[in-house]
Amino acid sequence: MINKEEIKRLAAVQAMEQVRAGMTLGVGTGSTVYWFILELAKQVKQGLSVTCVPTSAATASLATQLGIRLVTLNEVSKLDLTIDGADEIDPQLCLIKGGGGALLQEKMVAAASDKLVIIADGSKKVQQLGRFPLPVEVIPYGWKQVQQHIAFTNDVVVLLRMKNDLPLITDHGHYILDCQFNAITDAAKLAVVLNTIPGVVENGLFINMASMAIIAHEDGSIETILAP
Ligand code: 5RP
Secondary structure (H helix, E strand, O other): OOOHHHHHHHHHHHHHHHOOOOOEEEEOOOHHHHHHHHHHHHHHHOOOOOEEEEOOHHHHHHHHHOOOOEOOHHHOOOEOEEEEOOOEEOOOOOEEOOOOOOHHHHHHHHHOEOOEEEEEEHHHEOOOOOOOOEEEEEOOOOHHHHHHHHHHHHOOEEEEOEEOOEEOOOOOOOEEEEEEOOOOOOHHHHHHHHHOOOOEEEEOEEOOOOOEEEEEOOOOOEEEEEOO
């Protein structure tokens, strides 16, 4: 059995197989993508030429430190590929994302990409989405109204995400409401309903966006799942 960080690294190394010279590449956020950024930086040092769009300030900072050339989403017409992590992955490759608070930028970058490849350890695979609290990004103004709206409409516990005793502020100046659905039966419908609530900026459901998931397991094996 190998440790969790090594499992994540294995998935990240495997994802490098998807990267080709000349690509415009979306670079996700999180502890699994951390390993991908390290691998990518190694190859860039050896001469690989890619143009990268980061999905968060944290990713931008690490990538820049490691010498990876970055551009903004506005500087590209589309991306060839995005590599990102996920908090939950169902058999259809529908996802919950946003555990790291970067869901808005991650969804915009993924939506502009020809291909979204998810890297994760086996613990992220689920039969049904919803055990992981669904992150919903909201504007700070009147956030309690949005909290009530989500909680009453769906009968779920909705908590404001905190950091050091203060509301967590996203890269785009918003708050995050973590919604404990436990089981999400119609993720596509929920994603639409949540985004119609005034004050909601984006939700962490990524439906029909990922085309492949690379899942590394405790025994060192790697599973590749393709979208149906
Ligand atoms: C950040 C995300 C991450 O991709 C997700 O939280 C998975 O992160 P990790 O690889 O650290 O488990 O959506 O907003």
